Amino acid sequence: xxxxxxxxxxxxxxxxxxxxxxxxxxxxxxxxxxxxxxxxxxxxxxxxxxxxxxxxxxxxxxxxxxxxxxxxxxxxxxxxxxxxxxxxxxxxxxxxxxxxxxxxxxxxxxxxxxxxxxxxxxxxxxxxxxxxxxxxxxxxxxxxxxxxxxxxxxxxxxxxxxxxxxxxxxxxxxxxxxxxxxxxxxxxxxxxxxxxxxxxxxxxxxxxxxxxxxxxxxxxxxxxxxxxxxxxxxxxxxxxxxxxxxxxxxxxxxxxxxxxxxxxxxxxxxxxxxxxxxxxxxxxxxxxxxxxxxxxxxxxxxxxxxxxxxxxxxxxxxxxxxxxxxxxxxxxxxxxxxxxxxxxxxxxxxxxxxxxxxxxxxxxxxxxxxxxxxxxxxxxxxxxxxxxxxxxxxxxxxxxxxxxxxxxxxxxxxxxxxxxxxxxxxxxxxxxxxxxxxxxxxxxxxxxxxxxxxxxxxxxxxx
Numbered sequence: 001x002x003x004x005x006x007x008x009x010x011x012x013x014x015x016x017x018x019x020x021x022x023x024x025x026x027x028x029x030x031x032x033x034x035x036x037x038x039x040x041x042x043x044x045x046x047x048x049x050x051x052x053x054x055x056x057x058x059x060x061x062x063x064x065x066x067x068x069x070x071x072x073x074x075x076x077x078x079x080x081x082x083x084x085x086x087x088x089x090x091x092x093x094x095x096x097x098x099x100x101x102x103x104x105x106x107x108x109x110x111x112x113x114x115x116x117x118x119x120x121x122x123x124x125x126x127x128x129x130x131x132x133x134x135x136x137x138x139x140x141x142x143x144x145x146x147x148x149x150x151x152x153x154x155x156x157x158x159x160x161x162x163x164x165x166x167x168x169x170x171x172x173x174x175x176x177x178x179x180x181x182x183x184x185x186x187x188x189x190x191x192x193x194x195x196x197x198x199x200x201x202x203x204x205x206x207x208x209x210x211x212x213x214x215x216x217x218x219x220x221x222x223x224x225x226x227x228x229x230x231x232x233x234x235x236x237x238x239x240x241x242x243x244x245x246x247x248x249x250x251x252x253x254x255x256x257x258x259x260x261x262x263x264x265x266x267x268x269x270x271x272x273x274x275x276x277x278x279x280x281x282x283x284x285x286x287x288x289x290x291x292x293x294x295x296x297x298x299x300x301x302x303x304x305x306x307x308x309x310x311x312x313x314x315x316x317x318x319x320x321x322x323x324x325x326x327x328x329x330x331x332x333x334x335x336x337x338x339x340x341x342x343x344x345x346x347x348x349x350x351x352x353x354x355x356x357x358x359x360x361x362x363x364x365x366x367x368x369x370x371x372x373x374x375x376x377x378x379x380x381x382x383x384x385x386x387x388x389x390x391x392x393x394x395x396x397x398x399x400x401x402x403x404x405x406x407x408x409x410x411x412x413x414x415x416x417x418x419x420x421x422x423x424x425x426x427x428x429x430x431x432x433x434x435x436x437x438x439x440x441x442x443x444x445x446x447x448x449x450x451x452x453x454x455x456x457x458x459x460x461x462x463x
Contacts (some may be wrong), residue, residue: 004069009123010359015138019069019413026056027137028073036141037075043113045140046160056080056126056135077137083292083314083338084368087360088122088158090350091323092150092344093166093252094115096173098333099125099160102132104244111237116143120151122183124160127340129314130332146230149239153214156206157183160243163250164189164207168197170254174343181354186211201412202246226374250325277450280457281373284404285310290370294318294399296346297377301328304339307373316369318344346377347385372396372403375457378434379408383418383426390428393437401462408435412453431456 002025007018015033019026029037040046060396063070070076088096102125107117124136142363149155161184162173169192170444176184190198190211198208281303284291289311295304298317307315317339319325328341344350349363374396382389396405408415409431410424435458438444442462449456 004066006069007169008356009354009360010027011355011359013138016073016446019066021066022186025079026061027065027077027079028070029075029077029138030072031074032128033138033141034074035374037138039142040115040140043115044109045113045115046137048242049106049109049134053131054084054109054134056133056137058137079135079137082126082128082133082135084316084340085361085366086127086316086340086342087178087350088183089181090344091174092322092329092341092343093172094120094329094333095127095130095342096159097163097250098130098329099127099132100155100163100247101244102134103155104240104247105158106134108237108244110140111143111233111240114143115140117141117151118157120155129336129338129340130329131336143233146232148229148231149236152206153186153210155243156210159183160206160247161180161186161189163202163247164203165192166254166381167250168193168253170252172343178353180351181360186214187432192379201389202242206243212224252322254322264424265292273451273455276448277375277457278303280446280448280450280459281306281375281404282310284459285312287311287312288371288402290400290402292316292369293371293373294404295373295375296344296367296396297375297380298328298364298373299324299338300339301331301339301341302376303373304328304341305335305337308337308339312371313338317341318346320345346381346400347387367399369400370402372400372405374403375406375416376408376455378405379412379415379418379429382429383415388428389426389434390437394441397438397441397460403460405438405458405460407456407458409456412451412455434458 002022003017004021007020010018014030016028027176038373046055046058050057058077061076061078063073064076064078066076091099099122099196103120110116118141119139124134124139125132126135127133162177165171165184173184186207189207198204287305291313293307293312293315295315295317297306298319301317304315304317315338317328319341320343325341325343332339332341344363352358352362352365378392381392382386410429435444438458438460442460445458445459445461447458
């Protein structure tokens with residue numbers, strides 16, 4: 001059999017481990033989790049949630065599917081493979097809010113049949129397009145009458161507090177979340193909130209009180225009050241429902257237009273030039289029909305939509321403009337597109353990090369794109385961030401075996417704007433050198449000039 005590779009992101013869970021075998025995904029269920037797993041299966045919850053797409057698909061398979069790696073496992077489960085794995089620090093505000101609401105929805109559905117969730121990790125949510133899906137089958141366990149919500153603190157740190165950071169203070173969660181990986185603590189958020197921001201009942205309950213509980217001392221040999229208190233099921237459900245109602249109303253405090261939010265409508269070229277650009281993109285995807293596309297600088301998703309309409313199966317978009325990302329995610333959700341827009345700084349993409357620097361994979365470790373789009377993106381990195389153009393081209397073409405890269409010359413208004421307040425030190429930023437760099441790494445299939453200022457699209461095939 002093909003060698004099984006343990007997913008390093010699943011090592012913390014004693015209930016089971018995730019393995020990759022070729023392009024298949026398996027999860028073991030150990031003896032400590034077997035009884036709960038059997039109870040949850042018998043409840044019908046898994047079948048119901050997978051049936052309507054809220055839970056990742058799964059089926060119990062013979063242990064020999066994993067060979068020796070199934071030793072000690074009571075069950076082996078095969079899961080539907082996701083097209084792309086993303087992390088909460090890459091999500092827009094709207095995506096994080098969608099994930100939070102999805103987690104609460106799953107938890108309420110579980111309580112209906114005597115099941116609860118053992119934790120509240122945001123990493124248990126993934127996206128198929130812009131639709132959230134719960135992926136951790138072993139988070140489900142039998143509900144014990146009167147138990148407290150053991151995942152409350154984690155839910156607040158990984159979902160609620162990052163949302164409040166943006167909703168109350170206008171600060172995106174991404175950099176902080178990426179730095180800690182475990183979200184934002186109640187004590188930290190409490191210090192940041194102004195006094196009047198702490199007066200609402202929800203903030204008092206889920207931030208201020210949460211912070212106080214975390215700081216309360218525990219006598220030696222005693223249990224924390226939260227481990228012995230009784231919490232009626234009706235109150236449990238009201239807490240989850242109330243959180244969901246509140247989170248659904250949250251919106252970013254920084255609602256003003258961002259730099260690139262209106263770029264798709266306010267750019268410097270005409271309708272005929274836009275049509276020429278879209279035609280070139282459509283022909284590329286019609287000819288190549290890639291399964292996975294990475295759209296670097298996706299903005300609000302105009303060209304991701306062209307890609308999907310022309311033959312691509314999935315598009316993951318990356319952008320650093322929060323306003324554009326909010327619009328892109330809302331569009332993908334409303335139109336049910338296989339398009340997931342994510343926050344990404346092109347000059348500082350997500351790294352390998354966590355335990356052994358393997359727990360959360362960096363962007364390069366997830367480089368499974370079949371094609372890329374890099375439209376109106378190159379000049380922002382080469383000129384805006386002082387990255388040598390040959391380095392940029394090497395990195396871009398290393399991501400996928402084929403794609404489209406747009407070259408924007410110095411006479412274009414957008415490049416002139418980048419150079420307006422600085423010296424032009426970019427002597428190698430020329431059309432000739434750009435083509436030389438692309439040709440050095442692969443084959444130029446076709447080029448097209450799409451604007452009067454000389455913007456060129458290059459369709460490449462990597463050598």
